[in-house]
Each structure stands twice: as structure tokens, then as C-alpha cells.
Amino acid sequence: MNPMAEITLQNIQNSIIKGISVKIRDGELFVLVGPSGAGKTTLLNMVAGLIPYDGHILVDGDCVDALPSFKRNIGYLFQDLLLFPHMSSKKNILTALKRLGLSRQEKERRVGRMMELFHLAPLADRLPDALSGGEKQRVALARALVSSPDLLLLDEPFSSLDFRTARYLRLNLKRIQSELGTTMLLVTHNLEEAQDLGDRLGAMTGGRLEQVGSIEEIMFQEKSLEGGFLERPNLLSCTYQKSLGNGLVHVRWAEQSLFVPEDGAKSFNKVAIHPRHVYISPYPPPGPQVNRFRGRIREIRHAGGMAYVEVMVEGHQLHAQMTTEQAQALSLSPEDFVYGILKLRALHGC
């Protein structure tokens, strides 16, 4: 049972989507990131066959454009899950097996497997109303996966869950993906989620697929990020010193030492870090003296409830990002001296 499939979108478009072509590989978890209104959900609805489109969708080379939704064998985890409120968890999952015409034992076996995979056995007879947010999510995932679809579409699957549940399910999804090998297309506006999950990433804005690539490629490419949805990371020019052999690499930047997680064995002369992982404060923060710096604020810009602080460290430019409230609480103003930390695990050599 290995429902891998290669999915190809060829110049998909309608009034919202402006021509998207992408190939999703066998057993891959492809993440589409973009702000709300970028047309992510619309694209998923098209792939699922729920709304009309121009262009072609191929599953393992076979065109499915003419097939109505119920013949496509594409699973869909809707943002609002849409568990049938009049059916128990188990019946919800069983519903997805109707089309396959399986024997009763086979149905029971498959549902049992899903229930086990998602730890749903104790919830089998509950109505969706009597489930917590995370439990509902698991039932919906089991329902979408039980018929071994060629492709699973996931629409903002974790956005409505609290942080812990979301993280738990995120890890679970990775486990399940590696266990079942189902090809998945996930959309999210959450960059961190995308980084956590995706094998490859597509950045979408205004109905267009701006970029496709690995997380490293997308996050830390200097070019073409300006004005896009993805915020431009800090790129620090450094000199490679040596690998410490404990998963860390020692580099020099702005006349000080930095420790960067080792990524393979390659040496690098640039380190990327997202502005939200740069912490600054007017006072020396407590804790170990690792990846600290001291600098002077050059400019503070406010946009959309966020403050973007430009700091000069020994003549090197560095951006930090925080909420406007945080900036006010720290009473930061230009020309102030600040102390800062570069979050160790958020540093990427490139």
C-alpha cells in the first residue's frame, strides 16, 4: 500500500489564479506559503475538482480535468474540517470507503489501521461536537487518508489550533507522511510551519507562484525576495573558522565569534537569520555569552503592527523584528546602544 503519485499542474488559472505550473513529486510534502488572499485555497479547490479552472492537472501523467470531484481520488483536509456533525468519528471515517466497494472486514481493517495511527480508538463513537479541536483534526485527517488517496490537500491545517496541539499534530503529520508516503500539498500563511514541514516550498502572492524551491533556497536567496511575502533575512558575511565537531561551526562576523549549527560538511561565508530571531534590548540580557552583539540603532520602521529595527554592529547592518508593543515596552529609539542575541538554532550557513 503505497499511494504515491506525481502531481503536475499545468498553467492552472481562473479569475483569481494567474497561471500556476508546478510539479509535485512522488511522496513529497509540498508547502505553498502566501498571505491570505493569495489564492491558496482557491488553488486547492481546483485541484480537488470543486471549482472550474483552465489548464491541466495530471496525476501520474493521467489528466483528471474531466473527472468530477468524487472520481478524483484526491483527499482534502478542509480548513474548517467539515466533519459530518451527524455521524460518529468512526462513521465519518467509514464514509470515505464507500466508493471502494470493499468487504466489511476490509473496511474494518482499514478504519482500524487509521484509528490506531491517529490514536482515535477511544473516540470512535463520539460525535464531532464532543471532540476537542485537536481530536477533530485527527479524525478529519484519518477520514481524508483512509481511502489511500493519490494526493492529500491540506488547507491551513493548524491555524485554528493552540500552539501545543498544532506542534504535536505537525510532528504527527510528518510521521504519518513518512509512514504512508502520501503525496501532500499543504497551504499555510505561517512561515514557521512551512519551514518545519515542507520538503519543498512554493511562495504564492496575488494568484502567482513567485518561487519554488527548497526552504534554504527560498528563505536565504538574496534575490527576488524584496517586496514579496517572505521577509528578507539578514545575510551576514562572515569568515569560516572551523567545525567544532559537536554540530556547531565557529565563524567570525563583525569582529566577534558566532556559533552556527553545522549543515553537512560544507563551509560557508554567509550566515542567514530571519529578523524575528534577532532579539535586542537596551540592557545586557542574562544567560550564556553566546552569539551576543552590541550595536547602535540606526532606524526604526513601523508597519502592520510590527517594528523593524535596523542596528549597526561594527559597521555591519542587522535587522531585528518585533511587535510594535514590544518595541514600545523596550522604549527603543534611534542612536540608542542596544545589546542583542542571534538565536543559535535560527542561524543558517549558506
Added chain:
Amino acid sequence: MKGHTRGAGTGRISPRMLPVRTSDGKSMQPLKKAPHGPTLLRTILSKSQRVTRKGESTNKAMNRVFAFPLLVLFLFTAGVLLALFLRLSPGEIITALKTEETRFALNLSLMTSIGSTLLALLLGVPTGYFLARTDFPGKVMLDTFLDLPLVIPPLIAGVGLLFLFGQNMLGARLGEWGIHILFTPWGAVLAQTFVACPIVMRSSRAGFERVGPRYEWAAATLGLRPSQVFFQISLPLARQGILAGTVLGWSRAMGEFGATLMVAGAIRFKTETLPIAVFLNISSGELGTALACAWVLTATGFVLLLVLRWIGHVPRPEILPSR
């Protein structure tokens, strides 16, 4: 009752849904199943509690003034009912209830109204679904047109039916096939169906609209064929609206008089439904049978009202997906 939907809180995380953990780290039962099928008593009690809670927030001074029209309205209704029931002693009513004529009228009313309600369901539910899910130019006009039977006086509707099924139009052709509608119980069914259809249609349409098409999308992605989607997803989810429409439509059919009088006539022991029986017996001065039939009709109406209340209160799942 119709407008009663759960408020904005249809999001998936309400506090009661978060998993509860005890100090020893074991997960507690998150919440008990909502009690299904509440007793009538509980239904009525909870209704009154809700009214009281609402009243607290309103303008008390004005409510003291408004208590007066309320009292008048109450006395008005009570007066009418008492006038109906005090005219004869309970003994006389019971005797009248047992007469053959009353029993015939009750029987005929039940048969015709059940038949017409089924017909109305057959026509109204699919129409309601169609209107809930389709948009087309002129929909408003069609919609208004289909609602016309609600506002046409039944008597007028009866005249129309009389002409339509009369010898000059459909009646002759139907007669050739041996189908006689005018002045038979079938005429009563026809008249009742005409008035019940728009009620069933409107109510089930509201039911389908409240659920929206997204559950059907989900069902389609799970591989359910369109017919399976309708019967296994759309219909059960809209059951509240359909049930309410059935009850309302049936009560209209039971009480239908004007159109029935025109199409089926008032023929003793042939087309004598309960309202027709009341009419015939009042005309001929036989108060006993007339009032017995009136009793039955009133009691039926009361029971149906209670059933409606209960339908409005059946704990139903959150059928509004948040968008």
C-alpha cells in the same frame, strides 16, 4: 425558531473543547454527550428560562406598560377557547366525539392531510434544495411566484383549482382516464397540497441554506456520488428545517377549508374533513358534532405547536462551518 442559529462562536476552539487534564496528568472525559431527546417538560422549562434571561436586559419601565396589551391578547385567546369549550358540557362533547360523523371527518382529515403532506414533501424538498443551491437570472421572480399560494386567499385558490381541473381544462382529459378529482376526497388532497407545498418548500430551503454546500464538497472529495451526498449528507443535516416544514405544512393541510370547499365541496360522508364538518354542522345547527370537531382541530394544533417547539430544541450539531 427559524432564526435560531448558534452565534459567531462556531470556531473550533471554544474553552469547553480544550482537553481537560487532571493533576495526575490523565485526560478527563472532555465533556458529556449533549442530552438527546429532551422531555417536553424540560423543553418548556428551558424555553421559559431563556425568555426570563432576555427580559432582564430590556427596558423594564416600558415592559410594565406593555404588560397591558399582553394581558388583553391573553384574555382574547383564552376567551375564544373558553367560548368554544364551555358551550357544551364535557359529557356532551364526548358523546359527539363518538358519533359516526365525527369519526368519519377525523379519519378523512387524517388520510387526506397525510397524503397531501407527503406530496408536498415530494415536491417541496427538492424544490427547496434547488433554490438553496442554484443561482440564475430571475430567481427572485420565480421564488416570489412559488410563494404566491401563501398569500392567495384559499377560497380564491380553490376557485382556480376548480377551473383548472374542471371539464373545460384538465378535468375532461383526466375523466377519460377515469380519474375524478373534483368533489371527491382527491380534491381535498389537491387543495391541501396546494397550500402545504410552499410551506414545506420554504422551510426545507432554509434548512439547506443554513447548512451550506461545503459539507457536500467534503463528501464529494471523499468519493460519495451526488445521490449519496444528497441522501446521506444534505438531507440529514437539513432535517430540522424539513421537519419544521412538515409539521407546519401538515397543520395547514389539517385546517384547510376554503380551497377544499371549492374543489371537493361540502358533501356529508364523502368530502367531509374536520373543518368542513364544523361548517356543515354549524350551518345545520348541530352544535355537538361541530364543537367536537373543533376540539379535535384545536388539540391537534396545540400538539403540533409543542412538536415545533421541540424540533427547535433538539440539540443539533454545529452545522455552520466557519469560513
